Amino acid sequence: MSWIDRVRNAIPFVVKRETPENLWHKCPQCGAMTFLKEYEENQNVCPKCEHHGRIGAAKRFDTIFDSGVHTPLPAPAVREDPLKFRDTKTYAARLKAARTTSGEQDAFLNAKGEIEGRKAVVGVQDFAFMGGSMGLAVGAAFVAGVEAAIAEKAPYIVFTAAGGARMQEGILSLMQMPKTTVAIQKLHEAGLPYIVVMTDPTTGGVTASYAMLGDVQLAEPGALIGFAGQRVIEQTIREKLPEGFQRSEYLLDHGMLDMVVHRKDLRETLARLIAYLVPEKAAA
Known part of the structure; x- marks a missing residue:
């Protein structure tokens, strides 16, 4: 050695x-x-x-409901890959990859529980699942959330985050816009409030439908909110857009939002809104 x-x-x-x-x-x-x-x-x-960074449905439920206690609502079954769509990958392969990564079946989840002692049904759109894109499953989950809110006699609170409609489902994804609008009308007929909290980003067909139909419109600070992208708008109108255009603070200043609320204050703010909008339920 x-x-x-x-x-x-x-x-x-x-x-x-x-x-x-x-x-x-x-x-x-x-x-x-x-x-x-x-x-x-x-x-x-x-x-x-x-x-404000992006968070998923599970963490959102934990921070909004009292002590994080909530009951997840089952996702409705829908037809998958109705158009047999394929680009560089098949739509079925993209769905499988998104489910493996996120652990969820699709981009929209519902849960029920209490917010400072007041009943509520909460729907959360997860941008991590194919950009939170709106397809058949998202539309069906939204309607299921409305039906659960009516059954519970509770407000429906939705956190939006999406890049728009899901291109792999074509016109079927666009049909979710009127579908969710009709569901909101049923909620109003039941005398229950619909509250929207827009998070970063909320764009496309989601903005053009249920994201902008709330009785009260909230947003997190700095959230990107709009229909078309800023560059597309500038190229169309051939003008330079203002600084901060499509950010929540700009939209608040121009009357498109009611409040911009820091994430740490959201639960308290939502509880106060529920007390205002459903006073008899809060008193009970």
Whole structure:
């Protein structure tokens, strides 16, 4: 045995510690680095610049309902891939990949519970599932949420986040616009409020339908809200658009929103709105 081997063997073996790759979160707005745990405990809001990051349905339910206690509502069954659509991949393959990544069946989920002691049915659109795109499953889930709210005699609160209609379902996805509009009318006929909270981003056919039909329109700070993209609009009208165009603060200043609410204040704000809009239910 050479002297090199003797020295190497004499050195005590130390197990190499693996450093988690996701230990930090970099804010896309200010670039600040924050411990991921701190970022998540702050409801995915940057502690430096208050940028509101996107969150999924499960976390939204946990933060909105009292103590996170809620009952998920089953997703309605719909026909999948009705057009047998294919681009670079089949639609069936894209659905399978999205379900594997998100753990959910589609982009819209409902749950019922209480918000500061007041009953509510909450629907959440998850941008992580194919950009929150609106298709048959989203339309059916929205209608199911309205029906659950009517059965519970509770308000229906929807958090929107979408890139628009789902192109793989063609005109069938556009049919969800009038379908959800009719469902909202049924909610009104039952004397129940419909509250919308728009999150980043809410665009396309979702904005052109149920996202803009709330009795009260709320949005999170800095949320992108619009129908067509800013570049498309500028190229069409051949004019430069104002700074902050299509952001929630700009829309609030121009009368398209009622409130812009920080995520930490949303639960309290929603509870207050329910008390105003359903006073007899709150008193009971």
